[in-house]
Amino acid sequence: MTMDKSFDAQAAEARISAEWERTNAFAAGANARRAETFTVMIPPPNVTGSLHIGHALNNTLQDILVRWHRMRGFDTLWQPGQDHAGIATQMVVERQMAARGEPGRREIGREAFTAKIWDWKRESGDTIINQLKRLGASADWSRNAFTMSGAPGAPAGEEGNFHDAVIRVFVDLYDKGIIYRGKRLVNWDPHFETAISDLEVENREVPGHMWHFKYPLAGGETYEYVERDEDGRVTLRETRDYISIATTRPETMLGDGAVAVHPSDERYAPIVGKLVEIPVGPKEHRRLIPIITDEYPDPDFGSGAVKITGAHDFNDYGVAMRNNIPLYTLMDGKAQMRADGLSYADSAAIATRAAQGEDVGDVSAVNLVPEDLRGLDRLEARKRVIEQVTSEGLAVTYLHKEIEPETGAEHMERRPVVEAKPIMQPFGDRSGVVIEPMLTDQWFVDTKRIVEPALEAVRSGRTRILPDQHRKVYYNWLENIEPWTISRQLWWGHQIPVWYGPALKKDQSSKLVGVSYAVADRKMFCAPSKDEALKLAESYYGQSVTEFETGNAAMAEAKEAFGTDALLQINDRGLESIPVFRDPDVLDTWFSSGLWPIGTLGWPEPTEELKKYFPTDVLVTGFDIIFFWVARMMMMQLEVVGDVPFKTVYVHGLVRDEKGAKMSKSKGNVIDPLTLVDAYGADALRFTLTSMAAMGRDPKLGPKHVEVNRNFVTKIWNATRFAEIYGVRGGGARPQPAHTVNRWIIGETARILMATDEALAGYRFNDAAGGLYAFVWGKVCDWYVEFAKPLFDGEHADETRATMGWVLDQCFAMLHPIMPFVTEELWSLTADRDRMLVHGDWPELGADLIDADADRQMNWVIALIEAVRSARAQMGVPAGAKLDLIVTEADAAARAALAANGPLIERLARVNAPADGTAGKGMIAVSVQGASFALPIGDVIDAAAETARLEKARGKTVKDAEGLRKRLSNPKFVENAEAEVIEETQAKLAALDDDIARLEAALAQLAAM
Structure with a gap:
């Protein structure tokens, strides 16, 4: 078959991809010729996702490793799959329903809504998988996994046991006390009304304001306020009856539990321990809070005093927990001011007692939002609070001077201090709304109990993290780990396998005296299935139970029906069973994806795949999820199966634009990898990304870089066409040539193979790509092709054809992991093969193939030609001018090389036959090892x-x-x-x-x- 003049990437990629898929070329174990396995777990992209440039880099590097090992005969598995992406997927489907004018999820109910999500997943959920195939990713697509496979309600085609694995782990960790339910501060998305992880929070700098307010001392008490300079000199001394604070969120003042100052701050030493009045709310019920000391406030920032609202600020939460300050929640799930709970008067009274040191117990029913603010949006409440504080003269003010333009009269007035300044504000990356730190009841993993094995595994080297700087990130996060919030207030996901029922109240003699429906008292039944949970409940109550509709209203309904002594009177009232209901929350997607390595291999069943492919060999991932995913997988696998999930973690950089800026839609510098594939081909994009993947560096990518490597694809194609013209075919055994040129190129091929193997083994992807580029383009397509041309007509013609065919075969094989499409095409065109290159043998060449004499001689010839070319270009010698080459000095080796390769040197350096002579006027000198030359250029420039x-x-x-x-x-x-x-x-x-x-x-x- 005669080769086309150029490589048609689009047509070839589609055809080759179809053939790979038809022959199941990527199946686990395909082409295995040795016992060793090599396993890679794809970081599962969101089911809602589409290919971005980070995916392209990540999957290209994985594919290189997998193809390299597969060609070397390893039993390989590249496990693909997708994450169910709770918030993102629920958002997509809800938007579609709204666009079609359909009722919302709450109107149609949980079962119908999740059915719609499964419908969407079946129709649109494979987008990114198909895009990865276009990139050439050679994962075992027949094993494509999904983090919700096997979940209740999953349609045909979504069978699997991933759901069972997730639920089993939850129950096991619950039984061990590692998973528990409690109140903690979390990131709360008011749009989706759910807790979210730090990874789902985008911190942006936005215009903001800082308001300064006075908190009066209780009872009108005063103190001497003194400020000093660095030398201790008094710069301000005055009598004050207040302490000033600054805040960017005045609405949270309503929930303050204290004002904190630094222990070393002498300005406030006289009033530490005293009470101050919060300057907002009905005057007759103004509540008091204490002034405390804590290391958190910075004495040199602002007034040095900080209001502590533990239920609505992460830093304040830490202060509150250290100092036993009550946590008062001000907002509901929509970030509107609470309208439930006790009256403001009763709430303020309880809070004041707490401020005075009294133990007031559970404060969840305390609502410190005044009645006139209840139900308002938080921003509207902010305006009302500012207005009230300012109207009462409790804003810190400054003296403002204003001059009338017409009369020149001066007017002095006091104005509130309001600083306009940029602030960092958290936004939900999906919803786009401002995130509210909220104190809520959530499920947590007590990570301190499972963290040590994950630290030890990396410290001991059982798992390597490359490059080194990311190991420090891993240590830092795990050594300072906090409880992990794993519950989400969504409907799409693994529903928490816990059922609630009323708690039995018994006296000291274990006699049943009543039933409590209080949230804090509820009895929990945790089991892998509903049937098992209800059996636990029946055993606890000693009679049958009935599952109510999911929701907290179930307990209120039950209390109304049964009363607090329900169990004692149940039969008299004709009621048949005790009410229970399932927790409506679902698990954080990071919890389920934390089981990705074992869950995709069939655990908890003892499958052959689990025995063979676990632990996995390498995880290729981005730095941004080292703690969100990598560390959690380490903790989870070590706790669940007692082994590390992977032996190596390779962390690649962030792909930036060609100027080094981070890509973002707002900057308009996002690069669509599929656009680049359409324009230049997948091979060019893959080679570009690989050549830029220096360990510990962020690649800087622009279309021009991909265009350069499209030219590399063209260069390989053209060199192979040249070989075809001269009758070169591949598929033969390694020749044993006599000519120096052919012995030299065989040695160079062995040299680059050893360098490539070493680079890939060390995850130095850029070194592998750079070395192959220099070899294939420079030494094969340029030097060897030129050196070979005259040999095709002489006594060495047959060995040159055999050598060139063999060398090109090695080039195709070595380039295949990086550039799979063009190499697969050239492999099929250059010989009759019994298998595709994807299952070809990786070359095995050693240093014994490097012929020292041929190596020395040809590298000397190349050095001479390059030196002459460089001198000609430097001096502006016309390209067509043929110069004399005068040998002024040469040792024996140089003369032998000149004699053996004279025609090559003459043709490629554009010089006449070398002749002995001396340097003279109008000549320039050129030197190489063992010889000096003169080039007469005086007459040509x-x-x-x-x-x-x-x-x-x-x-x-x-x-x-x-x-x-x-x-x-x-x-x-x-x-x-x-x-x-x-x-x-x-x-x-x-x-x-x-x-x-x-x-x-x-x-x-x-x-x-």
């Missing part, structure tokens, strides 16, 4: 014009170098710039210094002519 050109070039280069030198000598630049930027600047300066040296050498040669 204008020396004066070339001198002027080189002087101008030298002047510009010196100016550019001095600019970089000045930048590097600036301490501020060195201190503030990223290490990568400094290294790039140093590299640019070194290159410019080399250019200056070459230009000066050329000018010296011209001057000597």
Whole structure:
């Protein structure tokens, strides 16, 4: 078959992908010829996702490792799959329902709503899988997993046991006391009305305000307020009856539990322990809070005093917990001011008693929102609070002077201090609304009980994290770990397997005296299934139970029906059973994906896949989920099955735009990888990403980079077409050539193979790509093709055809993991093969194939040709001019190389046959190892014009170098710039210094002519 003039990437990629899939080429164990396994778990993309440039990098690197091992005969498994993405998926379906004018999820109910999600998943949920296939990802798609497979309500085609694995782990950890229910502060999304993880919070700098208010001392008490400078001199002394605070969220003042100052802050020493009045709310019920000391306040920031609202601020929560300050919740799930609970008067009275040191017990029913603010949106409440505090003269003020333009009269008035300043504000990355820190009842994992094995595994080297700086991130997070919030107030996900019922009240003799329906007292029944949970409940109550509709209203309904002594009177009232209901929450998706390695391999069943492919070999992931996913997988697998989930974690960088900026939609610099695939082909994009994947560095990508590597694809194609023209075919055994050129290229092939193996084994993907590029383009497609041309007509023609065919085969094989499509196409076109390249043998070549004599001779020839070419270009010699090559000095090895390769040198350097002679006027010198030459150029160039050109070039280069030198000598630049930027600047300066040296050498040669 005659090759086409060019490689049609789009047509070939579709055809080759279809053939790979038809033959199940990526199946686990395909092409296995050895006992060793190699397993990679794909970081499961969201089922709602589409391919972005980070996915392209991540999956390209995984695919390189998998294809490399598969060709080497390992029993490979690249396990693909998707995450059910609770919030994202629920949002997509709810938006679609709204767009179609359908009733909302609450109107149609949980079962009908989740059925709609399954319908959407069946129709649209494979988008990213199909896009990964376009990229050439060679995962075992027949094993595609889903984190909700086997869940109740899952339709045909979604069978599996992942749901069973998740539920079993929850029950096991619950029984061990590692999973528990409690109140903690969480990120709360008011749009979705659910807790969310830190990863789902996007912190943005937005315009904001800081309000300064006075908190009066109780009873009108006063104190002497003194400020001093650094030398201890008094700069302000006055009598105050208040302490001032600053806040960006005045509405949270209603829930303050204390005002904190630093223990070392002498300004407030006289009033520590005293009570102050919160300056908002009905005057007759103004409540009091204490002034406390804590290390958290910064004495040098603002007034040095900080209001503590433990239920609505993460820093305040820590202060409140350390100092036993009650936590008062102000808002409901929609971030509206609470309208439930006790009256404001009763609530304020309880809170004041607590401030005075009395134990008031559970404060969940305490609602410190005044009646006139209840039910308002938090921002509307903020306006009302500011208005009230200001109207009472309790805002901190400053003296403002204003001059009337017409009369020039001065007017002085006091105005509230309100600072307009940028603030960092948390937003839900899906909802786009401001996140509210909220104290809520959630399910938690007591991570401190399972963290140590995960730390030990990395410290001992059972699991490696590369590069090293990410190991420090891992340690830092795990050594300071907090309880993990695993519940979400959603409908799409693994519903928590806990049922609630009223608690039995018994006296000291264990006699039943009543039933409690209080939230804090509820009895919990945790089991893998509803039937098992209800059996637990029946055993506890000693009679039958009935499951109510899910929801907290069930207990209120039951209490109304049964009364607090329900169990004692149940039969008299004709009621048949005790009410129970299931927790409506679902598990955080990070909990289920934390079981990804074992869940996809069939656990808890003792499957053959689990025995064979676990622990996995390497996880390739981004730095942003080291703690959200990597660390949690480590903890979960070690706790559940007692082993690490992977032996190596390779953390790649963040793909940035070509200027080094982070990609974002708002900046308009996001790159769609499929657009690049359409324009330049998947191979070009994959090779570009690989060549930029330096360990510990962020790749900087632009279309021009991909275009360059599309040219590389074209270069390989054209070199193979050239070989075809000269009758070269592949598929043969390694030849034993006599000619130096052929012995040399075989040795170079062995050399690059060893370097490629070493680079891939060390996860130095960029070194593998860079080495292959230099070898294939430079040594094969340029030098070897040129060296081989005259050999096709002589006595070495057959061995040259055999050698070139063999070398190209090795090139296709070595490039295949990075550039699978063009290499698969060339493999099929250049020989009759019994299998596709995806199942071809990885080359096995050793250092014994490097012929020292041929290596030395051909590298000498290349050095001479390059030196002559460089001198010609430097001096402006016309490309078509053929120069004499005068040998002024040469040792025996050099003369042997000249004699053996004279025609090659003459043709490629554009020189006449080498001849002995001496250097003279109008000549320039060229030197290589063991020989010196002179090139007569006086008659072919204008020396004066070339001198002027080189002087101008030298002047510009010196100016550019001095600019970089000045930048590097600036301490501020060195201190503030990223290490990568400094290294790039140093590299640019070194290159410019080399250019200056070459230009000066050329000018010296011209001057000597």
